[in-house]
Amino acid sequence: MTSPEWSEIALAACLERLQVSMVTAAQLVHVVDAWAEGPDTLCIVYRPPGETRSVVGLRRRWHDAVQPGEWRLGNLMAWGYDVGPDVDPVAFGHNVADFDLGEPLGMIRRALRYDARGVGWWGSLGDELPTRPAG
Template sequence: MYTPEHRALVTSLEASALDAWGPRALLSCLRHLGDEAGLGQKVSVQDAWAFDDGYCLIYQSPWGPPVGVRVTSSSTEGRPPFWYQHWLTSDAGFGPTPEEAGREFADLAIGEPLGSIVDSLVYDRHGLGWWGEAPLPPIRPTN
């Protein structure tokens, strides 16, 4: 189920150019999180923004307070975080498409409790805990 904020984010991304990895992966992640048959009943998306090689997402799950996560395309290359382990092959740099990465991240990271990640959250000046790819905490760009 989409909240009004979630729907506005999807609509805005759909109307923009999706040439870069970040916007494509974010749109895929947001669509998957909004799927009523999937995670949409569990996770509330509060805000999100993309940059060329990644995105930031602020969400709340039923397992804890709101948190932010920063994901980059380099998460799928070299030494990927736990949620991309199943994509590894003998080819360095092999990884999912942005759309696959967005769906997988929604399922395997956002759709699950934080577990031990909660012990390493980096808190911003507003008290929001962040996890994911450095640098943390991210600063939302102003337009």
């Protein structure tokens, strides 16, 4: 399970990986905003690689890495770096950077859900879309 700082470690690992990754187009991602959402979730608002106008948001939860490894639209955590049975936050963050953010949106565009600010969200979404915590 996650510890209180798990999401902060995963988010930091993701943001650091975006700066140095040569695996995908991660270095071309422009992060607009990012935050940890509780102990097991991270949210990143970004411009995808090669796009200057689109602003999308991704929410990823610890649970994404422990679900059965079947691929479905909007779930890119079905492959990538081994995160281990306890879901290492650094490996999780690297997966998000390289294989979620660092890839073109492609068909995921069909799954985007737009918030009031026009940000198209994908990933681990509930009924309500993520919002930046105040403060």
